[in-house]
Amino acid sequence: xxxxxxxxxxxxxxxxxxxxxxxxxxxxxxxxxxxxxxxxxxxxxxxxxxxxxxxxxxxxxxxxxxxxxxxxxxxxxxxxxxxxxxxxxxxxxxxxxxxxxxxxxxxxxxxxxxxxxxxxxxxxxxxxxxxxxxxxxxxxxxxxxxxxxxxxxxxxxxxxxxxxxxxxxxxxxxxxxxxxxxxxxxxxxxxxxxxxxxxxxxxxxxxxxxxxxxxxxxxxxxxxxxxxxxxxxxxxxxxxxxxxxxxxxxxxxxxxxxxxxxxxxxxxx
Numbered sequence: 001x002x003x004x005x006x007x008x009x010x011x012x013x014x015x016x017x018x019x020x021x022x023x024x025x026x027x028x029x030x031x032x033x034x035x036x037x038x039x040x041x042x043x044x045x046x047x048x049x050x051x052x053x054x055x056x057x058x059x060x061x062x063x064x065x066x067x068x069x070x071x072x073x074x075x076x077x078x079x080x081x082x083x084x085x086x087x088x089x090x091x092x093x094x095x096x097x098x099x100x101x102x103x104x105x106x107x108x109x110x111x112x113x114x115x116x117x118x119x120x121x122x123x124x125x126x127x128x129x130x131x132x133x134x135x136x137x138x139x140x141x142x143x144x145x146x147x148x149x150x151x152x153x154x155x156x157x158x159x160x161x162x163x164x165x166x167x168x169x170x171x172x173x174x175x176x177x178x179x180x181x182x183x184x185x186x187x188x189x190x191x192x193x194x195x196x197x198x199x200x201x202x203x204x205x206x207x208x209x210x211x212x213x214x215x216x217x218x219x220x221x222x223x224x225x226x227x228x229x230x231x232x233x234x235x236x237x238x239x240x241x242x243x244x245x246x247x248x249x250x251x252x253x254x255x256x257x258x259x260x261x262x263x264x265x266x267x268x269x
Contacts, residue, residue: 003044003199005230009091013041013053016089020096021121023081024057027074033103034058034122038112045199048092049232050174055096058124061104068102093232095171101126110134113196135192139183143260147176151253163239170235170242173249180256181207181222187263188212200226214259221252 006013017037024032039054040046065071070078082096101107103126111117111127119125151173158169181203186195188210198206200222207219228235228245235242 003046003201005048006041006044006046009041009046009048012089012091013046016053016085016091016096017120019085019088020055023078023085024121027077027081028057028059028063031060031063032057032121033060034124035120036112036117036125037120038117040200042118043116043197043199045201046094047226047229047232048094049235050171050229051094052097052175053091053094055098055120056101057098058101058103058122058126061102063100064102067105068100068107070100093236109138113193115197130193132192135196136186136190139186139192139195140260140264143180143183143187143256147180147253148257150176151250163242166239166242166246167232167236170229170245170249173246174229177225177249177252180252181218184215184218184256184259185210187260188215212259214255218252218255218259221248221255224248225252 021035024035035058036056037054038056040051041053045051063070063074078098082098085096099107103124106126109127110130111125113130154169154172157172158166161169178200181200182195182198185198185203185206186192189195195203204219204222207215207222210216225245225248228241228248231241235245
């Protein structure tokens with residue numbers, strides 16, 4: 001199924017990527033090794049406002065102050081460049097998410113699956129190749145523990161904020177909501193490679209085709225969440241609409257947790 005929303009932003013995102021590469025080259029110079037982009041702007045399913053434009057930048061150790069934290073000056077220079085890009089390009093209010101990675105100390109996760117990311121600069125990706133068994137274990141652990149813990153930590157973060165900041169709650173909740181669908185499909189089918197190559201809308205369709213009633217319910221909640229996300233102006237300006245979307249997001253995460261608890265891996269006989 002063609003993603004009309006992504007098509008509308010395709011040229012803008014392509015130009016943004018090119019300028020992002022030039023910005024990173026000017027900030028990091030010889031310390032820049034590679035840049036990849038991933039997520040919904042590559043696979044499809046981009047929703048303006050809530051979807052991120054995901055970038056990973058691989059840098060030499062000299063760019064970091066401690067382990068994988070950028071030096072203060074490089075961080076400030078990058079922020080200045082990102083600010084310029086956000087003002088130059090209209091991507092529907094979506095943020096640019098940048099993860100700096102020390103090539104001598106790569107992140108604990110495996111690299112993305114082939115076809116779900118593209119190189120914008122260089123060709124070095126230091127994370128290990130994905131392995132189905134490890135991916136499946138990670139999927140279930142995220143459903144059981146990481147996503148619920150992360151989601152409820154946001155409650156504390158936003159309980160003392162005003163209505164004008166409430167939409168940021170949704171935006172920060174989404175990185176736990178959207179992967180829940182892929183991880184549930186992975187857990188129920190034990191096929192993480194297939195799960196992670198699907199867009200958010202493809203995986204909702206796939207969940208509806210499973211015999212598991214909880215999977216069907218999860219897909220329905222997902223469609224409700226994304227229909228609300230497509231009304232981003234209401235999310236930003238109508239606090240009760242925003243709060244209801246947050247409630248739907250938590251229902252998704254809680255149901256994902258239940259499914260994860262029922263599908264521990266490896267399966268016990």
